Amino acid sequence: MIDKNQNRRDFIKNLALTGSVAALAASPWLSVLADNSITKGPNEQIQIAVIGTGDRGKQLIRHLFEIPGKPNFKLLAICDNFQLHLDNTLELLKEHNCSPKTYTNHLQLLENEKLDAVIIATPLHQHAQIAINCMQSGIHVFCEKAMARNLEDIKRMYDTHIQQNRILQIGHQRLFNPVYLEGMQRIHNGDLGTIGQIRAYWHRNNNWRRSLPNNDKSLERKINWRLYKEYSAGLLTELLSHQIQVAIWALQKTPISVMGTGSIRFWKDGREVNDNIALIYSFEDGTQFVYDSMTSNKKYGLEEQIMGHKGTIEFEVNRQYSETPPAAPGIQQLINNVEHGLFDNLPIGGSSWVPETASKYKGEPIVKTNDLGDTTLELEAFLKFVRAGSAPEKITKEGYNASIWTILGEQAINTGEQLHMPSEFIL
Amino acid sequence: MNDKTKVELFHHAFHAMNSQLDIVAWNCLKSDFDLVCQDIDLVLKHIEHTISRFNLDSELFFVNQKSTCEIIPLSADLWKYLKQAKEYQRITLGYFDISCGNQIEEIKKGKESNKNICFGFNETVQLNNADRSLQFLKKNTTLDFGGMGKGIALAKINDLLQEYELKNVFISFGNSSILTKGTHPHGSYWPFSLADFPKFKLKLNDDSVSISQSITKNKQGKTHIINPKTGEVCFRNKTVAVRSKNPVDAEVLSTALIAAPKDKHAAIKKQFNFIECKILS
Ligand SMILES: NC(=O)c1ccc[n+]([C@@H]2O[C@H](COP(=O)([O-])OP(=O)(O)OC[C@H]3O[C@@H](n4cnc5c(N)ncnc54)[C@H](O)[C@@H]3O)[C@@H](O)[C@H]2O)c1
Numbered sequence: 001m002i003d004k005n006q007n008r009r010d011f012i013k014n015l016a017l018t019g020s021v022a023a024l025a026a027s028p029w030l031s032v033l034a035d036n037s038i039t040k041g042p043n044e045q046i047q048i049a050v051i052g053t054g055d056r057g058k059q060l061i062r063h064l065f066e067i068p069g070k071p072n073f074k075l076l077a078i079c080d081n082f083q084l085h086l087d088n089t090l091e092l093l094k095e096h097n098c099s100p101k102t103y104t105n106h107l108q109l110l111e112n113e114k115l116d117a118v119i120i121a122t123p124l125h126q127h128a129q130i131a132i133n134c135m136q137s138g139i140h141v142f143c144e145k146a147m148a149r150n151l152e153d154i155k156r157m158y159d160t161h162i163q164q165n166r167i168l169q170i171g172h173q174r175l176f177n178p179v180y181l182e183g184m185q186r187i188h189n190g191d192l193g194t195i196g197q198i199r200a201y202w203h204r205n206n207n208w209r210r211s212l213p214n215n216d217k218s219l220e221r222k223i224n225w226r227l228y229k230e231y232s233a234g235l236l237t238e239l240l241s242h243q244i245q246v247a248i249w250a251l252q253k254t255p256i257s258v259m260g261t262g263s264i265r266f267w268k269d270g271r272e273v274n275d276n277i278a279l280i281y282s283f284e285d286g287t288q289f290v291y292d293s294m295t296s297n298k299k300y301g302l303e304e305q306i307m308g309h310k311g312t313i314e315f316e317v318n319r320q321y322s323e324t325p326p327a328a329p330g331i332q333q334l335i336n337n338v339e340h341g342l343f344d345n346l347p348i349g350g351s352s353w354v355p356e357t358a359s360k361y362k363g364e365p366i367v368k369t370n371d372l373g374d375t376t377l378e379l380e381a382f383l384k385f386v387r388a389g390s391a392p393e394k395i396t397k398e399g400y401n402a403s404i405w406t407i408l409g410e411q412a413i414n415t416g417e418q419l420h421m422p423s424e425f426i427l
Numbered sequence: 428m429n430d431k432t433k434v435e436l437f438h439h440a441f442h443a444m445n446s447q448l449d450i451v452a453w454n455c456l457k458s459d460f461d462l463v464c465q466d467i468d469l470v471l472k473h474i475e476h477t478i479s480r481f482n483l484d485s486e487l488f489f490v491n492q493k494s495t496c497e498i499i500p501l502s503a504d505l506w507k508y509l510k511q512a513k514e515y516q517r518i519t520l521g522y523f524d525i526s527c528g529n530q531i532e533e534i535k536k537g538k539e540s541n542k543n544i545c546f547g548f549n550e551t552v553q554l555n556n557a558d559r560s561l562q563f564l565k566k567n568t569t570l571d572f573g574g575m576g577k578g579i580a581l582a583k584i585n586d587l588l589q590e591y592e593l594k595n596v597f598i599s600f601g602n603s604s605i606l607t608k609g610t611h612p613h614g615s616y617w618p619f620s621l622a623d624f625p626k627f628k629l630k631l632n633d634d635s636v637s638i639s640q641s642i643t644k645n646k647q648g649k650t651h652i653i654n655p656k657t658g659e660v661c662f663r664n665k666t667v668a669v670r671s672k673n674p675v676d677a678e679v680l681s682t683a684l685i686a687a688p689k690d691k692h693a694a695i696k697k698q699f700n701f702i703e704c705k706i707l708s
Pocket of ligand 1: 172
């Protein structure tokens with residue numbers, strides 16, 4: 001059996017080697033990921049802690065242990081202010097023979113442990129303070145998306161990263177997904193032509209609630225923090241933030257305005273965040289990013305559709321469609337012959353032709369793998385960055401711009417106005 | 428001597444009628460080529476909108492939903508194609524019959540073939556000249572332009588090529604329907620052959636070629652051509668290539684010769700103007 005990790009690695013390496021200057025400038029972390037020579041102090045163990053060991057925190061820990069080649073790190077400590085989650089995580093870690101110290105307060109963690117890096121997967125409203133404290137203690141940070149609950153906190157996080165010269169990587173895993181990396185190269189090489197619109201949506205049909213441990217009602221806001229405005233902007237910070245990041249990455253520019261609307265249409269269960277939103281982000285060159293998300297119909301699922309005058313990419317289904325289909329094989333041969341000055345017979349009609357087959361054009365896969373592993377790759381990259389002592393600045397900016405425009409989207413919905421980026425937040 | 432490799436060749440492809448149409452042209456202005464392509468796109472969309480059996484928005488789809496005896500007014504185009512189809516049914520001695528859509532559908536679903544005898548266009552469809560309308564005379568009649576559609580499209584495209592004065596063009600519609608004008612850049616004709624029958628070669632100028640096959644996918648599958656008189660699927664391992672000045676003629680004749688038994692071929696062929704007609708197996 002071919003090692004899937006090896007496949008993925010070869011794939012990334014190949015992308016980094018074959019990418020054009022423009023394509024590599026748009027995704028500079030690709031070269032870092034492909035570079036196996038980042039071995040500065042390979043024997044030194046990277047000391048890591050995970051802060052926030054809920055659903056995502058546990059997933060990230062799982063992915064850490066799945067990184068191929070077993071990078072030299074130690075999960076020194078885990079931190080969560082909810083004992084049940086700490087206990088569950090310790091249980092999970094047994095299979096890796098790992099028994100980290102536990103903390104219930106990140107400040108105590110920072111005081112007591114000598115760490116190189118932390119992974120933050122707390123609810124959104126906690127990201128900023130924890131990340132800033134960590135960076136100020138000289139620790140590199142991987143923080144889940146979105147960056148923070150408001151514009152000011154997002155900026156404070158970014159500024160601290162610059163002042164302290166610490167890595168700040170935000171958990172937009174699509175940045176490391178082979179389908180996106182390959183697709184973005186094609187977009188940046190101009191394969192889709194002039195992009196006029198990006199449409200994206202994320203539709204689910206569930207109440208987005210988590211059950212409360214022991215049905216303890218006092219835990220409602222802690223467990224279901226996504227549904228309350230104090231902690232989350234709901235569908236915007238949880239879902240749109242991934243997709244606006246894809247749009248900004250594809251277009252290589254940030255929007256100039258956003259307008260939007262939203263409502264609680266279906267889940268009138270005491271939640272504060274909308275269950276139904278629609279937004280339009282506009283770009284200077286006239287490109288529009290048209291977005292919607294809802295949680296009472298799942299027929300269309302999720303997608304980002306990049307639409308250029310020569311073609312379309314649908315990332316989530318790994319497909320590219322050409323506006324003009326490529327020449328049929330026999331015709332391609334004819335074209336090649338003419339180019340080479342040849343006058344040959346053309347075997348055009350043939351057995352490949354089956355009468356009346358209803359073949360709808362279904363596009364082509366962007367990459368021929370369904371083994372994506374983007375979260376593992378983003379963590380593998382983070383460890384590489386930590387070992388190298390720095391990450392491409394662009395990766396932090398991706399997180400920053402996506403997060404700023406996510407929160408501006410929320411404000412546009414709240415105010416009903418078309419909003420622009422306040423100048424103090426422009427990097 | 429001019430440099431052979433310096434020829435500027437234009438190519439465009441379209442998805443249409445569940446297939447792909449490729450056009451290659453040279454010795455013309457890029458702007459003219461682009462305009463022709465825009466018009467071809469419109470022509471293809473219009474034809475699909477008129478005679479596609481599968482397109483839910485098409486006029487034919489609407490007509491096929493109607494019940495027996497209902498008077499169905501028709502557009503000028505659909506009327507024209509139906510009259511044409513009726514005439515083709517006559518001159519092919521009934522072996523090309525667009526009113527067998529339902530029988531073909533049944534066969535595709537795997538139903539017994541002997542129950543699928545077609546009653547024939549004249550027994551199932553009435554065309555009323557007075558008000559340009561149609562009535563179905565028998566239940567379960569479905570019209571299917573599958574054996575003509577590409578030909579109709581190529582005939583219209585041929586008119587466009589003339590209008591724009593494109594003189595050197597090669598068009599392949601799903602590899603089975605070919606339309607050519609003028610010559611290959613490096614020769615005095617467009618060379619053409621079939622992958623399965625490399626010895627069969629054609630030298631095409633202002634021509635059209637249609638290839639029909641009764642060979643089934645995996646040799647057991649569901650061919651679409653039936654003999655309307657017996658309802659039988661034409662399983663014979665046969666390929667028919669017809670070269671003609673008229674793409675619809677080529678299309679219809681190649682289909683009819685698959686459907687008809689051998690002893691009828693001469694009589695059918697007599698009704699058509701064609702340049703070459705070859706049965707390969
Ligand atoms: N990238 C992705 O695809 C993805 C997917 C899911 C979640 N997330 C992100 O991950 C983060 C966590 O989401 P989740 O679903 O795991 O939520 P969760 O509620 O399951 O987990 C959050 C954990 O943080 C703990 N916590 C809260 N405040 C804390 C503090 N001050 N110090 C330490 N721990 C604290 C909670 O007790 C809980 O265990 C969110 O930012 C979310 O947006 C990202």
